[in-house]
Amino acid sequence: GSGVGGRESGVGSQESGVGSQGSGVGSQSPTPDSRPLTPVILLSPDGELFTQAIAAELAAEPRVLLVCGHYEGLDERVREALITRELSIGDYVLTGGELAAMVVVDAVARLVPGVIDGESIAEESHSDGLLEYPHYTRPAVWEGREVPAVLTSGHHGEVAKWRRRERLRRTLARRPDMLARAFAQGLLDKKDLVYLADLGWAPEM
Template sequence: MKYTVLSLFPEIIDAYFASSIMAKAVSRGIVEYRPVNIRDFALDKHKTCDDAPYGGGAGMLMLPEPLGRALESAGARQRFVESAGAGSAGRSSGRVIYLSPGGRPFTQDVAVELSREAELILLCGRYEGIDQRIIDTYVDDEISVGDYVLSSGEVAALALIDATYRLVDRVITAESLEEESFSGGLLEYPQYTRPEIYDTLRVPELLLSGHHENIRRWRLRKRVEKTLALRPDLIRRGEEIGLFDGETRKLIQELGGEG
């Protein structure tokens, strides 16, 4: 997996790729990272990358010329050519994503989808956003990491990167991904480690029993309980698309879900 990140502040992204599990994935050649500083493609000596929007309004927009040149340098290609009999001008090897509060919601399913790409070219916005012509010309996908507005597209890009790279083969063990939140339509069960007694709180006795089947059933029950309490919308969605097996459906009914 290759991440090419276009930003006015690439140092924000650089620090992430130099730390923790990501740094190990990069050193092992599983993940590749290329930062692109949009200011390097500005057209004037002051490296100007923004201007006031046509039609008035507060704030500034990122200029199309530096963005277009930066995207071209990253391997992005114009989606269509404006000429007689215009057709596809050839796509980049990477999927061009603009991080935007107006994009489609970023979910675990989308993370899985994107983790299968060979390369993601991530465009980080700033200010009031970017000129629409850049979106129309280069962007394959607009993605929002939540129903809120950030001042930094870099923060949104890091959320997307973190959720996708860990799904790439060999970054972490497949077992670690099997019963995470959102896998199988449920949130993750509670987890405990040493000591057995913290303050006055004990680890559930069942988890010390070594009885794997009982532990499996307990964990499934806890997943259903937690999802019903915190994200009943996930239960409804799972029921609608037939995601749950008979054991899970029985637990949902027993614990007060729709089932």
């Protein structure tokens, strides 16, 4: 029920050590130091919050096994013996972990090299601590609203500058907590800080 195929996940019944007779726990429970090398992740409201950084980390793994609890979750003995990590997709409760597993699979799979062009995800929201810039398509004018002139200017340097500033402005307006973290992690340069100061933002020292 994890949404991960048996062969592709590389986790068989012998590796998991979980019995198939309906008891939920095999007759010979593995010791903690015999946990599989493959990450065995339980989707649980008790877990650490799933983030883009964790998605990138999991995308680098050759394989991952997702375990979905249901209603009251998972037998604690299995949790202690087999689970290597617990993840939560938010501070709320679902009937089971299946939907959470689908979220993790989608977020991780798109970061696997070759799935999506690398340039397409380089400036996405959360990729480097900021939200993404606005996007526009044709027509140039819709319902009286125009595409920003800089985007049709053909000046690549000015377009890049506009995009960076829009990312800063949008993050400040919608997720100031992310902006503070980006500053703490050294992701903002001097030009960013000057622009943010013009918008009335200053980092807490």
